[in-house]
Amino acid sequence: MIRVMILEDDPMVRDINSKFICKINGFQLCAEAGNLKDGMELLIKHKPDLLLLDVFFPKGTGLEFLKWIRKEEIKCDAILITAESALEAIQEAFRYGAVDYLVKPFTFQRFKEALNQYRSRYDKFSGITTASQQTIDEYILIKQEISKEEEDIVKGLNYHTYSQIWDYIIENKKEPFTAEELSENIGMARVTVRRYLEHMLKEGKLELELEYGKIGRPCHKYKRVLNF
Template sequence: MIKVLIVEDDPMVAEFNKRYLQKIEGFSLIDTASTVKNAMEIINREQVDLILLDIYMPRENGLELLKKIIKLGKGIDVIVISAASDMRSVKTALRYGAVDYLIKPFEYERFQSALTSYREEVRFMEKQESISQEELDKYIFNKDSSATNDQITDLPKGLTKNTLKLILENIVELEGSPFSAEELASKVGISRVSMQKYIYFLTSLGLLTSEVSYGSVGRPVSRYQYVESKDYLIKQYK
């Protein structure tokens, strides 16, 4: 079950979000919070996988909570649900790693789409150790695989240039040492789900190579290495 925290200062809206969430299979509500401070107390006390986050709140706003989550490095994903429709708020939320953004008021169908898409991405990534380009485009980046290379100049959906730059800087600091998605996610301060999207993208470009590592306990883990000689492949996306 995906464990969810609702952060919303309006009790009526929080109740609606709670009822909507209960209709969708695969999610479990951990708690609700009406302030950033209260949310941080819950995050430090409970396991939280996903936050449904409002931006307009008393004292600190939701964007401040997004910053704090990144610094914690706990791998928590965020879907913003807010009346904030200005591009600055949207861009900032996406830059800080929000996986989706719903503008109030919204229909239940949009809420359902956001949650089910997120759930299926989580399930897909959990059972995949490797992936084809066709699967990558279809399930993660939502791109038409028939598009030509000349047409693909923008980053895939859900990826941002600032986060990509931060990830590349951290990979370079490893000086060729192999790493897992979980290790890099913790180092950068974003969720494993978000990190896996960037790793799939970099692997599809040929900037990362992967090898499955079999430990004495637990599932096999894919470990990645940076191919410095192919750094030129990423320049069109910077």
Template structure:
């Protein structure tokens, strides 16, 4: 059982994280802390394996606290769940050894992917003094995408349409785009484009963010920088 501490000052977000966590087997929520002082108290009172950590909180921010944990050599792992998307904070979090980084707002599927991947890696290392190269590759190459991999398309999607959409997306590398953007440039209906973008997101080729504003929420996408966008991957 993986013992989890949620560190989040927003009660609604903390509750959402708790509900998401409760849907996953193999995880036990030990406590929820509203700031790093409360989190520190819980680390002294209970054994914690994984911290779901916010960055922006009253008082000491999450990255400052994480740096303290690393200096103390606390034996635990951290997944950042935060609205902080600045390059400098992402780079700092990587240097401090976070195992994943979720940008708010996010959906359950992304949360689930992060926790299950962590769980899988924990299982690989459990009760082992040494691991082989294949096991190490599973841990460190989660974003590697084999160029010779063929993935069958879901029912209702076609290779030609996917290739057309991919060619438009390739021109947008480095910039975010919406379903409406792709629908307008390809001449394909918004409903159809949405299906293709969801498929590319499910294969971790695109990253999806839900943007709240005036009116209905809008999904924005950008190319996952750790993956190549090759239409030849698909049958």
């Protein structure tokens, strides 16, 4: 069982993440903290395998906390879960050993994939003292997948979120559709859905239709281009 600690100053986000953890097999929540001082004490006390770490705190940052972990040579991996999407922060997080970086808001599916990917690597190295070239190569492959996610974050779009929206559009027979309808059906924020739809428009995968009513602005409806 992989023991997880959450370090997040927002009680609502802590509660959501803790419930997410309970839904994923192989993980157990061992501690929660809302500030960096308590986080240091609980990390030393509970010795978690994995830390879910926010960046923004009233006093200090999660990146400073991550540096402290490395300086103290504490054996704990970290996944950053934050609203911070600046390239410099992302690069610094990976530089200090973060195994993944999730930008809020994110879906449960993306959260689950991050933890399952971590578990695959964790299980691969459990109980061994030396590693074969094949094992190392498999570890590198996981790191390459993480780098792909980093690239997606830099662009402001997440590959898995994009795929989730596009897969639904392909499977959905009802056309045309609005961002509001899509948002409601897949359980994702409307502003997030609209951002991905606009990107798909630029790619030429979607067409935009304006439906004019008697009052107010025209309704934006999207339709998939048939050759995609």
